[in-house]
Amino acid sequence: MNRQILKNILSNGLSFITNMALMLALTPYLVDCLGVMAYGFIPLAAIFTSYIGIITESLTISINRNLTKAFQSNNRNELSEIYNTSLITVILVIVLLLLTMIYPINHLQDIITIPSSMVYEVKILFILLITSFLFSLIGAVYSVAMYAKNRVDLMQFNNVLRNIVRCICIFCFFYYDDISLISVGYATLVGSLCSVLFAYFYKIKLISYMKFDIRYFRLDKVQDILKMGGWLLINQLGFVLFMKVDLLIVNKYLGPEQSGLYSIAIQFNDVLRIFASIISGVLGPAILILYSQNKIDDMIKLTSGFVKFLSLSISIPIVIICVWSKEILNFWMGSSYISLSSLVWILTLPLVINIGVQPLFAIQVAMNKIKIPAILNIVFGFFGIVSSVLLITKTDLGFYSVAISSVIMLTIKNAIFTPLYSSYILNVDKRQFIYVHINTLIYTFISIVILLQIKNEYVITDLYDLILIVLLSAIVLLLFSLVFYTKNERDKFIKFIKEKA
Structure with missing residues (x-):
């Protein structure tokens, strides 16, 4: 295990350096192209995905815990049951969340302060970022194979891949004069889809017998996942209150330009x-x-x-x-x-x-x-x-x-x-x-x-x-x-x- 921990640390360090370099290059580029006010809506959209994430991340943590324990016990039948139950549960949650987001998106201008000329563009950005986030949830279920095998190095490579694809797409869209928040949303969606495909490939490679089969769905496994996931949900909600509401408060009380400056800091x-x-x-x-x-x-x-x-x-x-x-x-x-x-x-x-x-x-x-x-x-x-x-x-x-x-x-x-x-x-x-x-x-x-x-x-x-x-x-x-x-x-x-x- 020590050798793999060291390998994970090194790969994680490389992941951090790569992602930091992308952030340092992308932030001033977006501010220059879009303006500080428009740029401020990108982290604001990320806040909304965080609200959704308090539900979904709680589920994935619980799923990781249950699947890893089953994998360590070498119980293939239980592993298949947890995997299929988790995948079906996440898909149902995604459908439910998509339905619940219809009203907030339609009334987005009542929730945050948006200039009237940018309402349509900001709404499409939010839709695309939320959709890309929900796609990544399916990838999170596939990623449990890497988690259970302690292959954090592969998980971080996947994270780097997603961010690189996103940046390349943004530069390409902007190069061909499609400079808009909508382009940023599409670029994020493409990056998420590539990440899902990567996770699916390694799910097959690392644990080949873990396949989708609806017959393995078990209601009692849903209860096990949700039992722990319930308190994780509350814990994640607290994290969002700590870390993700500040930008929303700045936008609401001081306006989009001030929230854009805050998002840079x-x-x-x-x-x-x-x-x-x-x-x-x-x-x-x-x-x-x-x-x-x-x-x-x-x-x-x-x-x-x-x-x-x-x-x-x-x-x-x-x-x-x-x-x-x-x-x-x-x-x-x-x-x-x-x-x-x-x-x-x-x-x-x-x-x-x-x-x-x-x-x-x-x-x-x-x-x-x-x-x-x-x-x-x-x-x-x-x-x-x-x-x-x-x-x-x-x-x-x-x-x-x-x-x-x-x-x-x-x-x-x-x-x-x-x-x-x-x-x-x-x-x-x-x-x-x-x-x-x-x-x-x-x-x-x-x-x-x-x-x-x-x-x-x-x-x-x-x-x-x-x-x-x-x-x-x-x-x-x-x-x-x-x-x-x-x-x-x-x-x-x-x-x-x-x-x-």
């Missing part, structure tokens, strides 16, 4: 979360397999190491982005966007806490201990929305009020509850993951001081200078992070790399 947040999910995503299948094999001690050791590694590792790009935010915005988007630097700090810096806990969610899913976290997600998410609306209507903070409110609520939950609850269900020292937070905060504070000193001594005159100083900063912070690992942890890591090299 939050790109760094999104990229870092993708990076973290790529790293922690390696842990999901491994944790579930260890739990299915009742190797609890191995599961605890693996999780503990990952939490510390991810917390310190993710702090490096976070600190670099914050300290050099003005310079990055200047060369990436243009000098007129430098004013977003403060917003980047507010949205990005708290991620040193909020991202570091991501590996702990794999434990909660594997052990089916998601009821209490789901309830807390809803409670904190609700208070985050209320405080955002109050601040944006009662103060002159503008979109800063939304950023501050959502960040505070999420950070309180992840700084206190998530580490304590995870320690409780794992039956380990309650302070174990709190110590990781303290370690990370000390490292982050000192790292900011170090980079600010470098910034005072180093004058950036062009993009080459910026790239050079970012690389230098990364090397310095990486070497400095080694101080925060124990000698035993460093020795284990070096031994792990040598054994798998």
Whole structure:
């Protein structure tokens, strides 16, 4: 398993670099071609798919868990039953969701603020993005073969394939003068269809006997999937309240242009979360397999190491982005966007806490201990929305009020509850993951001081200078992070790399 984990980490790193490069190239290109106001509707459309995703992602997580357990037990009959029941259930859910989206799309201009000249174009964009998302759900069921076999490397390659196809299609459509939000929607749909075909191909290759047969549909399996999926649904709803409502609030109270600016600043947040999910995503299948094999001690050791590694590792790009935010915005988007630097700090810096806990969610899913976290997600998410609306209507903070409110609520939950609850269900020292937070905060504070000193001594005159100083900063912070690992942890890591090299 260790060899495959290393392979997954390397492929995930390559996936992150590729997807970040595509984002860095695509965002200014779309803003230049469409304008900042029109561009703002693309992440807004993604928010609507997130609302649908709170239902569908809950199902896919539950399906992954049940299928992986069946695969580990070598029970082909049960595997076929879960697979076919899952596929049919997802198809029925897709049909239901398509029907329920008819009214919101028809009245979209009453839900978000849209200039009258753009109503038709925005509606078509939403339809295409939602359709492409629903197609990807079928691909998610096919992808369980890769998940059950711990082939996260293939899953990440599929993710890269989808994004590359999407970007190529956008550039082709725009090159032939079809510059519109509708073209972006069609490009996204084509990318999703390619991803589904890739997942289907590897489903056949990895688990050839897992085939569609309606006779294997079992109603009791639907109940098993939905039983866990119900609390996952609530948990995902809380996540959407935390992460996906802020842009909608900005659009509703400040207008589409301000939401377009906000969506640019939050790109760094999104990229870092993708990076973290790529790293922690390696842990999901491994944790579930260890739990299915009742190797609890191995599961605890693996999780503990990952939490510390991810917390310190993710702090490096976070600190670099914050300290050099003005310079990055200047060369990436243009000098007129430098004013977003403060917003980047507010949205990005708290991620040193909020991202570091991501590996702990794999434990909660594997052990089916998601009821209490789901309830807390809803409670904190609700208070985050209320405080955002109050601040944006009662103060002159503008979109800063939304950023501050959502960040505070999420950070309180992840700084206190998530580490304590995870320690409780794992039956380990309650302070174990709190110590990781303290370690990370000390490292982050000192790292900011170090980079600010470098910034005072180093004058950036062009993009080459910026790239050079970012690389230098990364090397310095990486070497400095080694101080925060124990000698035993460093020795284990070096031994792990040598054994798998």
